[in-house]
Amino acid sequence: MDEQQPNSVWTSNSFWKRSAGWVTGFAVVLLMFLTFDTMTQITMGTDQDLKDGITKRVPAATVINYQIGYKMDYSRGHEMPVIGKPELFFGKTWSVKEANQLLNLGKLTEQSKDCMNCHTLLGNGAYYAPDLTKAWLDPMWKKGGVMQLMTHTKTKEEAMAAFLQYPVKYAIHVRKMPNLKITAKEAQGLVALLKQMSSIDTNGFPRGFSRNVQDFKQGVSNAH
Amino acid sequence: MLFEQCTDTSCGNIFAWLNQGPLTLTIAMHLFIILPMIWIYYDEKKKLKK
Amino acid sequence: MHTNLSVGFKSGSRKLAAKYFTVAIILFGAQLIMGLIAAIQFIDPGFLFGIFDFNISRTIHLNALIVWMLYAMIGSVYYMLPDETGIETVGLKLGTLAFWILTAAVTVVVLVFAFIQIGPGSQMSIWFINEGREYIEAPRWADIGIVVVVLIFYSNVLLTYLKSKQRTGIMAVLVADLFALVGLYLAGMFYTDNISVDQYWWWWVIHLWVEATWEVFVGALAAYALIQIIGANRKIVEMWLWIEVLTLFGSGILGLGHHYFWIGTPEYWWEIGALFSSLEPVPLIAMFVHVLYDWGKKQGYLNGQNAGQAIKSTIKNTPAMSWIVVNAFGNFLGAGIWGFFHTLPQVNIYTHGTQFTAAHGHLAFYGAYATILVGMMYIAIQKYYGLERLVSTTKTKLGIALTTFGVLGMTIALTIAGYEQVLVERAELGGGWQAYFTAQALPWFTQAMDWRLIMGVVTCIGFVYLVIDLMTIGKNANAQAKIKQANI
Numbered sequence: 073m074d075e076q077q078p079n080s081v082w083t084s085n086s087f088w089k090r091s092a093g094w095v096t097g098f099a100v101v102l103l104m105f106l107t108f109d110t111m112t113q114i115t116m117g118t119d120q121d122l123k124d125g126i127t128k129r130v131p132a133a134t135v136i137n138y139q140i141g142y143k144m145d146y147s148r149g150h151e152m153p154v155i156g157k158p159e160l161f162f163g164k165t166w167s168v169k170e171a172n173q174l175l176n177l178g179k180l181t182e183q184s185k186d187c188m189n190c191h192t193l194l195g196n197g198a199y200y201a202p203d204l205t206k207a208w209l210d211p212m213w214k215k216g217g218v219m220q221l222m223t224h225t226k227t228k229e230e231a232m233a234a235f236l237q238y239p240v241k242y243a244i245h246v247r248k249m250p251n252l253k254i255t256a257k258e259a260q261g262l263v264a265l266l267k268q269m270s271s272i273d274t275n276g277f278p279r280g281f282s283r284n285v286q287d288f289k290q291g292v293s294n295a296h
Numbered sequence: 297m298l299f300e301q302c303t304d305t306s307c308g309n310i311f312a313w314l315n316q317g318p319l320t321l322t323i324a325m326h327l328f329i330i331l332p333m334i335w336i337y338y339d340e341k342k343k344l345k346k
Numbered sequence: 347m348h349t350n351l352s353v354g355f356k357s358g359s360r361k362l363a364a365k366y367f368t369v370a371i372i373l374f375g376a377q378l379i380m381g382l383i384a385a386i387q388f389i390d391p392g393f394l395f396g397i398f399d400f401n402i403s404r405t406i407h408l409n410a411l412i413v414w415m416l417y418a419m420i421g422s423v424y425y426m427l428p429d430e431t432g433i434e435t436v437g438l439k440l441g442t443l444a445f446w447i448l449t450a451a452v453t454v455v456v457l458v459f460a461f462i463q464i465g466p467g468s469q470m471s472i473w474f475i476n477e478g479r480e481y482i483e484a485p486r487w488a489d490i491g492i493v494v495v496v497l498i499f500y501s502n503v504l505l506t507y508l509k510s511k512q513r514t515g516i517m518a519v520l521v522a523d524l525f526a527l528v529g530l531y532l533a534g535m536f537y538t539d540n541i542s543v544d545q546y547w548w549w550w551v552i553h554l555w556v557e558a559t560w561e562v563f564v565g566a567l568a569a570y571a572l573i574q575i576i577g578a579n580r581k582i583v584e585m586w587l588w589i590e591v592l593t594l595f596g597s598g599i600l601g602l603g604h605h606y607f608w609i610g611t612p613e614y615w616w617e618i619g620a621l622f623s624s625l626e627p628v629p630l631i632a633m634f635v636h637v638l639y640d641w642g643k644k645q646g647y648l649n650g651q652n653a654g655q656a657i658k659s660t661i662k663n664t665p666a667m668s669w670i671v672v673n674a675f676g677n678f679l680g681a682g683i684w685g686f687f688h689t690l691p692q693v694n695i696y697t698h699g700t701q702f703t704a705a706h707g708h709l710a711f712y713g714a715y716a717t718i719l720v721g722m723m724y725i726a727i728q729k730y731y732g733l734e735r736l737v738s739t740t741k742t743k744l745g746i747a748l749t750t751f752g753v754l755g756m757t758i759a760l761t762i763a764g765y766e767q768v769l770v771e772r773a774e775l776g777g778g779w780q781a782y783f784t785a786q787a788l789p790w791f792t793q794a795m796d797w798r799l800i801m802g803v804v805t806c807i808g809f810v811y812l813v814i815d816l817m818t819i820g821k822n823a824n825a826q827a828k829i830k831q832a833n834i
Binding site for chain 1: 387388391392395396399400401402404405408463464465466467468469471472475476477478479480483515537538539540541542543544545546581584585588589591592595596599600602603605606607608609610611612613615616618695696698699700701703704767772773776777778779780782783786
């Protein structure tokens with residue numbers, strides 16, 4: 073039966089086999105080129121970039137020393153993070169080394185505590201708790217907002233750190249976050265991770281982090 | 297407007313350059329992948345005739 | 347030409363396959379129990395709160411799923427090797443040792459997930475407790491163990507393929523596909539504090555597994571199964587297999603782009619991800635048509651030749667064939683249609699991170715993978731007892747009907763929940779903390795969660811029938827065959 077010749081190229085196994093080989097191989101080559109290019113674009117920026125006002129898709133860890141906003145960009149057609157004036161983070165300005173260590177601790181803690189199996193980060197993970205992509209910008213944490221009042225804190229980062237350490241005590245929904253034995257230092261790290269994540273250019277995800285249509289039209293975000 | 301300039305953060309690469317119109321990048325990539333199959337087709341046809 | 351290759355169940359390769367299948371079914375059960383716990387937690391958040399929290403039940407739910415499928419896949423390969431190569435598998439002793447190492451490691455990992463759960467924020471936790479990356483949470487030591495074990499498995503396959511004089515198209519596809527499958531796991535084995543880079547490589551493992559290499563694997567299994575069950579023409583089956591490889595890899599590899607819309611990666615991924623992944627359903631349609639076409643054609647031949655004879659069906663194993671037909675439907679619906687629903691960036695910006703994804707995940711994993719792997723188990727049972735034909739029992743039918751109905755029901759419930767999230771949480775309220783909880787509390791969501799649990803229970807009942815049937819069908823059929831022989 074193998075010796076029997078197919079009467080058309082379309083029913084010949086060797087045609088499909090060769091085509092499959094070519095298509096797979098070339099798709100892999102294209103993916104590699106894309107990966108090289110994407111890697112250069114999503115490698116973390118440097119502290120100097122921040123100082124020079126150079127926009128990076130993933131800013132350096134020292135971005136925690138700056139205000140972060142999320143504004144409509146009309147040329148791109150979606151919101152994008154805006155890095156603003158310097159601001160204190162946990163009452164101080166972090167050096168490059170300190171900021172890197174803090175972010176590293178935050179990322180390690182995020183993985184060790186298995187955050188991703190309740191929350192989504194950059195939209196990926198589980199759907200049992202809110203998305204954390206732009207959590208730093210959530211109105212819940214703003215000055216005079218629910219969370220700062222409840223935790224008796226004066227800043228966003230302190231409110232977040234307090235909540236992370238005592239999630240059951242500060243719970244406001246029936247579906248509570250469990251106590252994950254997060255230490256004070258780890259909580260700071262997590263907040264740094266959240267702040268840095270909110271500065272990542274996610275091509276406008278989540279769209280319209282703003283509830284007010286009027287504000288939205290003016291390019292003002294509901295984020296704080 | 298059918299063709300619009302790249303507005304992404306970084307436009308200095310081949311993929312961003314190709315991506316300046318309605319599906320231009322993806323159509324180009326599909327063509328790169330599929331067109332050589334025409335050659336494979338005629339090559340196989342030649343073999344079959346033998 | 348390719349007949350008389352069957353080595354029978356005396357083959358060590360098949361004994362090893364049986365071991366892999368057994369563990370697979372146990373882990374399948376664990377997956378369902380964890381799914382039930384997680385589903386209850388959605389309705390009653392106090393359930394096991396502080397003892398066995400949602401992140402833990404979900405971690406084990408996902409990992410049991412991935413691992414049981416890998417077990418069943420490895421089992422299927424060991425099972426079909428003697429048929430496809432015509433010789434006994436090379437290096438079985440090492441293969442068997444690898445099985446025990448893997449099983450011990452999996453047990454330890456599950457126990458650590460269940461009892462230690464999480465650790466302090468340090469490298470130690472990532473190495474020994476939980477890596478905290480969805481689907482590949484297994485700690486790093488286990489990653490390394492898995493790679494070693496899977497390399498042993500792969501060397502078994504490769505050496506057998508090279509030793510054999512017989513080179514089937516199915517084996518060629520398998521050898522290449524498994525190589526990619528094993529290699530890709532390495533992309534998920536490193537730590538970085540850059541979450542965009544982290545997720546970039548993480549998707550290499552997850553996407554290039556389930557939307558490329560696993561799908562091609564299923565194509566190869568379906569090809570083998572059709573030859574075994576209905577005696578399909580190998581040449582035609584292999585032609586279809588090559589077409590599937592072409593279209594699956596052609597669309598699936600760059601379809602990876604649909605995970606790179608919002609994780610910090612450049613905008614050009616929108617186009618690449620959108621159009622390539624839109625073509626992902628094409629091979630699934632091809633697989634579907636191919637299964638039904640072969641079946642109809644073979645049946646037509648039989649009806650023409652054997653008119654009036656006792657044997658009316660071309661199917662030698664009706665339970666396996668039923669599962670494979672469900673696979674053809676389920677793969678197309680779950681992976682194809684439900685995947686396409688939210689693969690365009692214009693849609694995905696609202697659906698990303700909602701229950702839509704969960705709906706797609708449930709039907710796709712069941713439809714594309716669970717079904718065909720269960721089908722392989724039925725084929726194995728038939729050979730184990732040396733049965734000429736294996737015919738579905740009531741339990742087979744209940745097993746297949748209830749699990750399928752249950753998964754479909756869960757999928758519909760989750761789709762409705764996701765739809766509500768898209769409209770209220772995302773489109774209307776912009777996806778913050780309050781937007782999230784507002785949407786979670788609305789009736790469309792809460793009722794969907796109730797239905798998801800109910801349908802989950804239906805799936806579990808179906809699973810119980812399936813397990814009982816797997817344990818008894820062969821034995822009973824064998825006994826009946828003996829009585830028949832005695833009577834003659």
